Amino acid sequence: MALLEVKSLGISFGGLRAVDDFNLKIEKGQLYGLIGPNGAGKTTVFNMLTGVYKPTDGSIFLDGENITGKKTIDINKHGIARTFQNIRLFHQQSVIDNVKIGLHNEHTYSTLSGILRLPSYRKTEKIMNEKAMELLEVFDLQDEADILASNLPYGKQRKLEIARALATDPKLLLLDEPAAGMNPNETKELMETIRFVRDKFDMTVLLIEHDMKLVSGICEELTVLNFGQVLAQGKTSDVLNNPEVIKAYLGE
Numbered sequence: 001m002a003l004l005e006v007k008s009l010g011i012s013f014g015g016l017r018a019v020d021d022f023n024l025k026i027e028k029g030q031l032y033g034l035i036g037p038n039g040a041g042k043t044t045v046f047n048m049l050t051g052v053y054k055p056t057d058g059s060i061f062l063d064g065e066n067i068t069g070k071k072t073i074d075i076n077k078h079g080i081a082r083t084f085q086n087i088r089l090f091h092q093q094s095v096i097d098n099v100k101i102g103l104h105n106e107h108t109y110s111t112l113s114g115i116l117r118l119p120s121y122r123k124t125e126k127i128m129n130e131k132a133m134e135l136l137e138v139f140d141l142q143d144e145a146d147i148l149a150s151n152l153p154y155g156k157q158r159k160l161e162i163a164r165a166l167a168t169d170p171k172l173l174l175l176d177e178p179a180a181g182m183n184p185n186e187t188k189e190l191m192e193t194i195r196f197v198r199d200k201f202d203m204t205v206l207l208i209e210h211d212m213k214l215v216s217g218i219c220e221e222l223t224v225l226n227f228g229q230v231l232a233q234g235k236t237s238d239v240l241n242n243p244e245v246i247k248a249y250l251g252e
């Protein structure tokens with residue numbers, strides 16, 4: 001069974017058919033890429049997968065469960081986490097607190113025990129601190145744990161956003177243009193990090209990206225969207241050599 005199966009997904013905004021008859025199957029542990037020209041509908045697909053938009057048609061199954069039309073918070077609890085094209089962090093909070101916000105899905109204590117700093121609160125806080133530090137170490141951010149997120153350099157902010165998404169313990173991680181704004185060295189490092197995350201956490205990753213070095217370097221399969229429709233789908237090397245894809249996107 002595929003980890004993610006999307007059947008005939010579609011959405012209209014008034015008269016605009018932003019995504020039409022979108023089908024996708026991603027197996028557990030895959031690194032999968034969603035590419036295509038600006039405005040093709042890629043982020044709209046992410047928004048439907050994460051419950052930001054309700055699809056007009058079609059269905060989405062995660063690990064065999066129908067999650068179509070569920071709320072963002074419920075979809076996150078089912079196991080989809082994402083990062084955004086424009087980094088969304090709590091900039092005025094520390095690096096470690098940004099990760100702990102993700103962990104709050106899993107670990108809770110009552111408001112009263114929090115206010116009174118009861119043992120249950122202290123125990124939960126200790127576990128969360130340890131887990132958050134473990135995640136920060138994966139991204140080599142442990143030394144910056146206590147600085148403000150806004151003081152991190154750009155490449156590290158992107159990494160922190162991925163760490164926070166992972167803190168919610170997802171089955172599927174969606175990355176929306178993770179290399180946007182990165183220099184070639186940062187992009188190379190990011191590729192290694194994404195591969196490492198897949199291996200260490202046995203994670204399945206779907207990413208939107210315009211950087212073809214990253215796409216061809218780490219994605220095993222690709223779907224190309226063009227004007228809301230699937231133009232090509234399959235193994236990365238086949239898709240990138242497809243004349244239709246070269247004409248519509250790569251040849252730009």
Ligand SMILES: Nc1ncnc2c1ncn2[C@@H]1O[C@H](COP(=O)(O)OP(=O)(O)OP(=O)(O)O)[C@@H](O)[C@H]1O
Pocket residue numbers: 013016018036037038039040041042043044045
């Ligand atoms: N809430 C909305 N209301 C109206 N139109 C929308 C809405 N969201 C997206 N669209 C339209 O849907 C189309 C697809 O947009 P989308 O942002 O998904 O493209 P994209 O492939 O992610 O592009 P980019 O690579 O530039 O990020 C665009 O024409 C966009 O204007």
